[in-house]
Amino acid sequence: MPFGHHRFVRRIRTAVAAVVPAAALAVAGPVLGTTPADAAVTCRVTYTSTQWGTGSGGFTAAVDVKNSGDPLPDWTLTFTFPSSQRVSQGWSARWSQSGARVTARSESWNRPVASGGSVQIGFNGTWTGSNPPPTDFAVNGVPCQVAGASPSPSPSPSPSPSPSASPSASPDVPVDNPFAGVTGYVDPGWAADVESSAVRVDDAAAEKMRGLKTTSTAVWLNRIADVTGGSGVARTLKDHLDTAVEQGAGYITLVLHNLPDRDCRSRVSDAELHEQDNGLHRYKTEYVDAIAALLAEPEYRNLRVAAVIEPRALLDLVVGGALDTFPCEQAAASGVYVMGIRYALDTLAPLPNVYTYLDAGSAGWAGWESNFTALAALVTETARATSGGLAGLDGIATNVGDYVPLVEPFLTDPHQTVMGQQLLLSRFIDWNPHLHERDYAVAMRAALIAKGFPSSLGVVVDTSRNGWGGSARPTAVSTSGDLNTYVDESRVDRRPSRAAECNQKGAGLGARPVAAPVPDVDAYLWIKRPGESDGAGGPLLPEGSDRLADYRCDPDGSLTPWSGGFRPTGALPNAPLIGDWHHEQFVMLVDNAYPAL
Structure with a gap:
């Protein structure tokens, strides 16, 4: 394999298994000034998180949103926490939470999103009891495919998490981002x-x-x-x-x-x-x-x-x-x-x-x-x-x-x-x-x-x-x-x-x-x-x-x-x-x- 091969494939994101985008669904109504006719939304979300604490604690999450449909002049991402998680601080979006429902609205500098483009946003949060990943991501009301969801293993006194506690290493190398979708080695x-x-x-x-x-x-x-x-x-x-x-x-x-x-x-x-x-x-x-x-x-x-x-x-x-x-x-x-x-x-x-x-x-x-x-x-x-x-x-x-x-x-x-x-x-x-x-x-x-x-x-x-x-x-x-x-x-x-x-x-x-x-x-x-x-x-x-x-x-x-x-x-x-x-x-x-x- 020639030198420089990593650079040619970066931003392709082969870190997660390939998924077939969900069929575009109609938006229920206007979203931030757009109508369903403005853009056919097709999206894929990769969610990764790292948590700390025992029984309760905090976590940092990264959300990669891939637009595989028409260009999006604006976007709003929504999802629901399956447990007691709360967003405490976010970046690269305007974050809000009502009950378990979380909303992230675009900033002026990360819209529009071209067809085939991606946005990366993230947040710090807290959890109690457990911290399972959300699975119902939607952009402008349209459900997205979810790829590579991989919360970090729950903390325990053991110095090494069991193999089943983290996703298997991907054979698809090289990848765009070597840290995406997988967990790191614990010394x-x-x-x-x-x-x-x-x-x-x-x-x-x-x-x-x-x-x-x-x-x-x-x-x-x-x-x-x-x-x-x-x-x-x-x-x-x-x-x-x-x-x-x-x-x-x-x-x-x-x-x-x-x-x-x-x-x-x-x-x-x-x-x-x-x-x-x-x-x-x-x-x-x-x-x-x-x-x-x-x-x-x-x-x-x-x-x-x-x-x-x-x-x-x-x-x-x-x-x-x-x-x-x-x-x-x-x-x-x-x-x-x-x-x-x-x-x-x-x-x-x-x-x-x-x-x-x-x-x-x-x-x-x-x-x-x-x-x-x-x-x-x-x-x-x-x-x-x-x-x-x-x-x-x-x-x-x-x-x-x-x-x-x-x-x-x-x-x-x-x-x-x-x-x-x-x-x-x-x-x-x-x-x-x-x-x-x-x-x-x-x-x-x-x-x-x-x-x-x-x-x-x-x-x-x-x-x-x-x-x-x-x-x-x-x-x-x-x-x-x-x-x-x-x-x-x-x-x-x-x-x-x-x-x-x-x-x-x-x-x-x-x-x-x-x-x-x-x-x-x-x-x-x-x-x-x-x-x-x-x-x-x-x-x-x-x-x-x-x-x-x-x-x-x-x-x-x-x-x-x-x-x-x-x-x-x-x-x-x-x-x-x-x-x-x-x-x-x-x-x-x-x-x-x-x-x-």
Whole structure:
């Protein structure tokens, strides 16, 4: 199969079994100014959801509406909840609910819908008792075919849902969106870590934690032994893949994170490989080739693999160069990052069940115009020189391991003025016009498409730690006339600086993993595993450690800001080494989850 095959079939949506559209039915009367003569409605709906809680809780649902009839000048989607579910917040439509009946009316920007076109809408909700999917979807009063309805398995203390609890993996690969219509792999190791915290808290908190144990998280391949086995490795890549097949998971997210001299902006990089020690050759032959060989095994052919390629690597070249960071300047001069990434894309892209997502930074670091432009150019330059070219990349990943909230509900326009001063001039926003991650992700995608990437380019956003809920979350816009006070009282992101990135105080779990939450976004995912430390933070390192503390993780330290002023790190104290379980952080993330657990 040639390179770029994924891009040619995206938006075809072969993730669900083909269905024959229902015959068009007459609309009972006028709907939002239209008549039955205006459009013959024929539609298909794909509904997916991810839930949390035991006995009751919340869920996030994505609804894909396919118009297979005449063009629709306007649309209204209706359905009925079969249980006690309630819509609490929705997007990409005007949502309302009366009793069990739910109505979603089009926005001005997602109508009309062409023949063969689709709209993607979604909502957060609550449930009690059970959370079965709706089945009576209708557009403008006309019933739709329902394809791929697949609520996530009910939470239970078991770290692995039974295969019968999730839909079977689709043999139709490649597909448009690898996350649509199927459930993700649940890592038993992460579930065990969650349980280790649950036994240390009160019953109410423990119930919330255990309700998360069936949530899909990514598998990080940080060293060669994570792939092939070795000292200290509890589960190899093969172990994860085998368990995913046993679970009946439809997809697994893998993070390739082992470039030579990786994390060049860190003063205490724990890179396994080094360019001067033949690191690039080892990266290719012992790491990437070994991953590709496993993923090509026939027993995994129906398992969709989302491969997130080298988080922050290209961003580090851009930011590290701007800050005159010598290791990053070395990495840029040698080309080791770019060559390694190109090899990974060249090797993985031809596999029909693999979907490649190249890391493209976050609003917190790459939102500034100069960084944004430079990173978009570097992503394009890196992908263009691969065998598949720009069409060979399935998508980009943003906010990986970062804390930028999906939206800032009370800060929507960076050019808004307070007493004559634009929000851009405030201490926190600091001239960065991308106020939240969803805006940044969609803007970066558009910039890349403008540079020649196909319009089918997808996006995944890491929402594992960007919830910023809890009692400190603002509920209304500030009324202050002071610019900095106005921004600080209005923002949900409570970091001391947009550059703060290590074990952040006040953070919470973000949106639960869900496919197609908003247009142009393939999924929200938990890529960084919630509860894992970003790095050791003072005042003391763990006993017996010979490692240095990362200044970004020092709770008493400060960051170098883009503009003048003292910026504390915002890091939690007494954090363990990077990758180790951080119980106190996990408790905080659960307490501050948004949507709340």
